[in-house]
Amino acid sequence: MASFKIEGGHLLSGTITPQGAKNEALQVICASLLTSDEVTICNVPNIRDVNNLIQLLCDIGVSVEKKSPGTFTFRAASLRMDYLESDQFVHQCSQLRGSVLMIGPLLARMGKAVITKPGGDKIGRRRLDTHFLGFKSLGAQFRHIPERNLYEIGAKRLKGTYMLLDEASVTGTANIVMAAVLARGTTTIYNAACEPYVQQLCNMLNQMGARISGIGSNLLTIEGVTSLHGTSHTLLPDMIEVGSFIGMAAMCGDGVRIKNAAPKQLGIIPDAFRRLGIKIKTEGEDIMVPRQRHYVVDSFIDGTIMTLADAPWPGLTPDLLSVLIVVATQARGTVLFHQKMFESRLFFVDKLIDMGAQIILCDPHRAVVVGHDRKLTLRAQRMSSPDIRAGIALLIAAMSAQGVSQISNIEQIDRGYENIEGRLNALGAKIERVDS
Numbered sequence: 001m002a003s004f005k006i007e008g009g010h011l012l013s014g015t016i017t018p019q020g021a022k023n024e025a026l027q028v029i030c031a032s033l034l035t036s037d038e039v040t041i042c043n044v045p046n047i048r049d050v051n052n053l054i055q056l057l058c059d060i061g062v063s064v065e066k067k068s069p070g071t072f073t074f075r076a077a078s079l080r081m082d083y084l085e086s087d088q089f090v091h092q093c094s095q096l097r098g099s100v101l102m103i104g105p106l107l108a109r110m111g112k113a114v115i116t117k118p119g120g121d122k123i124g125r126r127r128l129d130t131h132f133l134g135f136k137s138l139g140a141q142f143r144h145i146p147e148r149n150l151y152e153i154g155a156k157r158l159k160g161t162y163m164l165l166d167e168a169s170v171t172g173t174a175n176i177v178m179a180a181v182l183a184r185g186t187t188t189i190y191n192a193a194c195e196p197y198v199q200q201l202c203n204m205l206n207q208m209g210a211r212i213s214g215i216g217s218n219l220l221t222i223e224g225v226t227s228l229h230g231t232s233h234t235l236l237p238d239m240i241e242v243g244s245f246i247g248m249a250a251m252c253g254d255g256v257r258i259k260n261a262a263p264k265q266l267g268i269i270p271d272a273f274r275r276l277g278i279k280i281k282t283e284g285e286d287i288m289v290p291r292q293r294h295y296v297v298d299s300f301i302d303g304t305i306m307t308l309a310d311a312p313w314p315g316l317t318p319d320l321l322s323v324l325i326v327v328a329t330q331a332r333g334t335v336l337f338h339q340k341m342f343e344s345r346l347f348f349v350d351k352l353i354d355m356g357a358q359i360i361l362c363d364p365h366r367a368v369v370v371g372h373d374r375k376l377t378l379r380a381q382r383m384s385s386p387d388i389r390a391g392i393a394l395l396i397a398a399m400s401a402q403g404v405s406q407i408s409n410i411e412q413i414d415r416g417y418e419n420i421e422g423r424l425n426a427l428g429a430k431i432e433r434v435d436s
Contacts, residue, residue, distance in 0.1 A: 003408045004421060007430035008380060008401035011254035011291075014427045018242050018261060019045040019418045020070065020235035024197035026098035027174045028204055028233055029053055032062070032074035033105035034178060035208060037230030042071045044235065048415040053098045060084060081110060090116045090150055100128060101171060103153065104178035107140060112154040115142075130165055130172030137163045138176075138183055160185030160224050168193045168218065168312040174201055181210040183224040192220045195313040196236060196265045207231040237262045240319045241417065242287070243269045244392050247323040248424070249289035250278045251330060251400040256427065258287040267314045272324060274298075275306055276331050294374060297333025309338035318342060322393035325349065329357040329378065330400065331371035339365050348390035351383045355397060380405040388416035395420070399429055 020043035029050070032039040044050060046069070054072065058064050061080040065073045083089055084106070093099040093116050106113040115128075132142070138158040142151050160183045165172065173193040178201075180187035192198070194216055202215045208231045211223035242261045249256035250273065263270065263282045270280050270287070277295030281288040297306050310318035318341045328335045329352060339345050343364040353359050355378040358370040380403030385391030391413035398405035407413075410433070413420060421431040 001408060001435075002410050003406050003434050004395065004398075004410050004413075005432040005434050006395065006398040006405045006407065008378075008399055008403060008405060010252070010399070010428050010430050012248060012252055012256055012399075012424065012427040012429055013254040015257040015259050016245055016423055016427060017259045018237040018245065019043075019047070021045075021197055021238040022047060022049060022240070022416050023170070024200050024235050025050045026053055026101055027171075027197060027201045028235070029057065029074065030098075030101040030105055031178055031201060031204060031208075033057070033076045033079075033102060034109055034181065034205075035228040035230060036075070036077040037228075038073050038075045039208075039230050040067070040071065040073045040232040042232070042234040044070050044072055045238065046070070046418045048411065049096065049098055052096050056092055056096065056099060056102075059092070060089070079110065081112075084112075084114055087148070090114060090148065100131065101175055101178075103131065103135070104175035107135060107153060107155060108158060108179045108182040111156055112152065114150055114152055116150040128172075130167055130169040131175045133166065134163060134172060134176035134189075135179060137161050138179055138187065158183035158224075160187040160222070162188045163190070165189065165191040167191070170195050170198060173198055173220075177202060177205070177212065177220065177222060180222040181205055181212070181225065181228065183222075185224055187222040187224065189220040189222070190218065192218050193312060194218050196239070196267075200233075200236060204231060204233045207233070236265055239266050239269060240317065240389070242266060243273075243317075243320040244323050244396070244417075246270070246273050246278065246280065246287065246289055247327045247393075248396050248399065250276075250292045250295065250327050251396055253289055254291045256289050258289070260285050261287045263287055268316055269320060272308055272316050272320070273327070275308065276324065276328055276335065277333070278327070295331050297328070297331045297335055297371065299333075305334055305336055307336040307338060310341055318345065319389050321345070322348065322389045323396060325359070325367065325369055326352065326393045326397045328369040328371055329359070329397070330374050332373035334368060334370050337367050337369065339367075345387070345390070348386055348394065351381065351394060352378070352397060355379050355381050355401060357397075377402050379403065382406045383408070385409045385412040388412055392417060392420070395431075399424075399431075
């Protein structure tokens with residue numbers, strides 16, 4: 001187990017470039033299973049979750065070659081179907097939530113897949129019903145194997161149909177789309193997620209020969225084809241990392257440029273920070289965050305307290321609420337945060353309270369933050385990272401605090417952020433990775 005030792009109080013300045021998008025990488029890497037041709041994917045982030053998925057594909061027989069840093073080729077010409085049914089494969093899947101995205105492609109191309117409860121962040125219930133209901137609508141059949149705590153799913157050939165998703169699940173939509181592209185007939189998916197990463201997946205599949213229309217909306221139409229071919233695809237910058245860098249620059253920056261941030265793909269993320277009073281400039285594909293000596297929280301037009309709540313795209317992504325909460329601790333004003341999608345994601349605020357933040361945790365979904373207006377800095381603490389996003393939020397808090405903090409369980413942060421200490425130290429941070 002490793003920890004971060006952070007000496008707070010150092011101002012960051014300079015330029016930082018975001019990594020490729022983690023969530024998009026998990027989707028498009030799994031999409032390579034849909035063809036026996038070579039698929040090239042560029043701007044792949046070197047992070048734990050993505051590396052574990054690539055290793056999992058290698059284990060099932062996918063030929064993977066690293067052409068250069070961030071560029072990989074995948075050729076799923078000969079898959080080890082016997083390994084897909086092994087206890088070792090089931091154990092590997094249980095450690096990686098992204099493995100669930102293999103089910104749709106395997107079901108579509110090979111006619112069967114194995115489902116077990118995937119791993120990932122411990123942020124509350126993250127049900128897979130949307131995936132299962134979608135596959136069932138396409139004609140798949142499930143067989144429960146209680147002694148192994150898994151399901152086998154199979155179908156000789158999936159059949160297109162109309163479906164109304166019970167929720168706009170990003171991974172659910174991606175999985176169903178990947179299953180439907182090789183189904184017989186036309187599939188219509190209503191209440192589909194429309195995040196940029198789902199759009200990227202659909203565009204990539206179309207480049208491979210799929211016929212998907214309605215991309216960018218919540219109504220997707222997929223005309224099934226008999227086969228797909230290879231392609232080359234480049235990942236977007238990770239919008240969660242871009243938002244994290246905006247938060248860092250606001251809390252402890254002395255002028256930070258986020259290069260190649262693709263601001264047009266960020267939706268309302270910049271506006272969420274602006275509602276906390278953060279000044280942000282867009283310069284072409286870059287985002288510039290000047291030093292924020294003070295920032296004042298907006299109020300609504302009727303004068304009521306500012307509320308920031310997560311919602312499906314194009315609403316505010318839940319992955320950035322943790323960062324926004326930390327930024328709000330040094331604002332002038334009060335903000336109510338409403339985390340609707342995960343009932344355990346706000347529990348990390350007890351660590352911020354120990355650091356001196358003024359936060360009232362109303363219930364598992366709501367927290368009120370009363371900002372210090374930089375009149376009282378946070379105190380250094382020893383902490384543990386409960387999940388990826390809370391981990392990066394705690395790192396931001398520690399960088400702004402006076403004294404030396406230590407964050408353990410940083411493997412959680414490594415799952416989503418590539419060489420984060422090296423890149424931040426290049427801006428002037430003082431972060432050391434140590435063995436616990």
